[in-house]
Amino acid sequence: xxxxxxxxxxxxxxxxxxxxxxxxxxxxxxxxxxxxxxxxxxxxxxxxxxxxxxxxxxxxxxxxxxxxxxxxxxxxxxxxxxxxxxxxxxxxxxxxxxxxxxxxxxxxxxxxxxxxxxxxxxxxxxxxxxxxxxxxxxxxxxxxxxxxxxxxxxxxx
Amino acid sequence: xxxxxxxxxxxxxxxxxxxxxxxxxxxxxxxxxxxxxxxxxxxxxxxxxxxxxxxxxxxxxxxxxxxxxxxxxxxxxxxxxxxxxxxxxxxxxxxxxxxxxxxxxxxxxxxxxxxxxxxxxxxxxxxxxxxxxxxxxxxxxxxxxxxxxxxxxxxxxxxxxxxxxxxxxxxxxxxxxxxxxxxxxxxxxxxxxxxxxxxxxxxxxxxxxxxxxxxxxxxxxxxxxxxxxxxxxxxxxxxxxxxxxxxxxxxxxxxxxxxxxxxxxxxxxxxxxxxxxxxxxxxxx
Numbered sequence: 001x002x003x004x005x006x007x008x009x010x011x012x013x014x015x016x017x018x019x020x021x022x023x024x025x026x027x028x029x030x031x032x033x034x035x036x037x038x039x040x041x042x043x044x045x046x047x048x049x050x051x052x053x054x055x056x057x058x059x060x061x062x063x064x065x066x067x068x069x070x071x072x073x074x075x076x077x078x079x080x081x082x083x084x085x086x087x088x089x090x091x092x093x094x095x096x097x098x099x100x101x102x103x104x105x106x107x108x109x110x111x112x113x114x115x116x117x118x119x120x121x122x123x124x125x126x127x128x129x130x131x132x133x134x135x136x137x138x139x140x141x142x143x144x145x146x147x148x149x150x151x152x153x154x155x156x157x
Numbered sequence: 158x159x160x161x162x163x164x165x166x167x168x169x170x171x172x173x174x175x176x177x178x179x180x181x182x183x184x185x186x187x188x189x190x191x192x193x194x195x196x197x198x199x200x201x202x203x204x205x206x207x208x209x210x211x212x213x214x215x216x217x218x219x220x221x222x223x224x225x226x227x228x229x230x231x232x233x234x235x236x237x238x239x240x241x242x243x244x245x246x247x248x249x250x251x252x253x254x255x256x257x258x259x260x261x262x263x264x265x266x267x268x269x270x271x272x273x274x275x276x277x278x279x280x281x282x283x284x285x286x287x288x289x290x291x292x293x294x295x296x297x298x299x300x301x302x303x304x305x306x307x308x309x310x311x312x313x314x315x316x317x318x319x320x321x322x323x324x325x326x327x328x329x330x331x332x333x334x335x336x337x338x339x340x341x342x343x344x345x346x347x348x349x350x351x352x353x354x355x356x357x358x359x360x361x362x363x364x365x366x367x368x369x370x371x372x373x374x375x376x377x378x379x380x381x382x383x384x385x386x387x388x389x390x391x392x393x394x395x396x397x398x399x400x401x402x403x404x405x406x407x408x409x410x411x412x413x414x415x416x417x418x419x420x421x422x423x424x425x426x427x428x429x430x431x432x433x434x435x436x437x438x439x440x441x442x
Contacts, residue, residue, distance in 0.1 A: 015398045017405050022380030024405070026397050033387050035380040118384055122393045
């Protein structure tokens with residue numbers, strides 16, 4: 001049964017690709033790309049709305065064979081929240097501790113890799129191309145290209 | 158809008174319509190001489206990989222660019238955008254060339270264009286993604302001088318299987334005549350040859366030049382490798398699923414290596430040796 005407090009992985013407007021042990025997620029609405037390591041991917045896949053954080057803790061523990069704490073799962077959920085990969089934001093239960101404190105605490109005891117999500121915003125086509133040309137300095141700015149000036153020969157510098 | 162009299166430009170009745178990598182492009186112009194010059198520029202920029210389309214081709218399916226000369230100034234307009242003006246014909250033609258190349262690279266059918274230098278050694282390609290002014294062409298030239306086969310100093314063109322196709326235009330070297338100007342250098346003048354056979358990718362090198370850099374190569378896990386290539390992937394927003402699928406195939410078989418690098422001349426030797434003896438050469442992060 002779904003519980004509004006249970007995390008639900010977002011499905012809409014996402015392109016998802018498995019890359020060996022990692023999962024790549026491209027958010028079509030924000031043009032952000034995320035790389036979920038094995039543990040954060042495992043947590044994300046377990047967020048089906050029926051599993052509570054406590055259920056996910058057991059699931060991840062059983063899958064990895066490691067002793068996993070709820071803080072470990074919250075660390076993943078916190079990053080999934082931040083990356084907008086959950087249907088609804090789930091309030092973190094770190095109770096006043098910073099993420100860094102939690103990482104320190106879990107990191108020392110953890111037998112498996114900490115959940116990590118690396119992200120970036122995909123550039124516009126002109127930014128990706130890099131070698132844009134210009135007819136005026138105004139062309140060499142955000143939206144047209146990342147460079148600040150026109151060299152007078154039609155190239156942004 | 159009040160008080161403004163709309164400018165009526167002469168009709169753009171001259172047209173050069175072509176398809177390149179499956180992308181239909183129309184360049185329209187008022188006078189034939191300027192259009193002919195644009196056509197020559199575009200043929201060279203796209204390595205003559207174009208197929209002329211009949212003028213009756215459905216205009217709505219084209220990417221349409223307009224250039225012209227009006228009251229002493231040259232102008233450019235792409236896909237209905239506002240006109241950009243310049244007193245220099247060269248600047249406008251450079252701009253047109255850039256925008257057409259970009260359009261083809263972004264909308265290419267069944268191909269993923271990565272802004273990257275490409276050379277090959279021992280039947281495998283080395284991709285060096287990078288922005289302009291990152292020293293890509295200089296490094297590619299040095300790799301060619303060290304025996305690599307030249308594929309491109311601008312685009313890695315990948316097919317659906319992750320094979321890289323060549324785009325061996327003359328290398329655009331900077332700083333030969335002036336600091337920011339480009340000079341075209343043929344691969345033959347460097348003592349090298351161009352390759353044309355599609356090849357699997359052996360290595361993707363994520364690097365940037367830094368004068369005092371220490372070469373400390375690290376192998377990235379495949380997912381992180383894709384994340385590093387995405388900023389250089391021109392069609393990533395337009396054709397996301399296809400582009401990610403192709404990048405996935407590339408990293409499944411290629412190593413993605415990351416490190417800063419120093420001087421291109423010395424570094425090309427290091428990289429060539431590294432690639433030829435590619436076992437146990439990098440540490441995991």
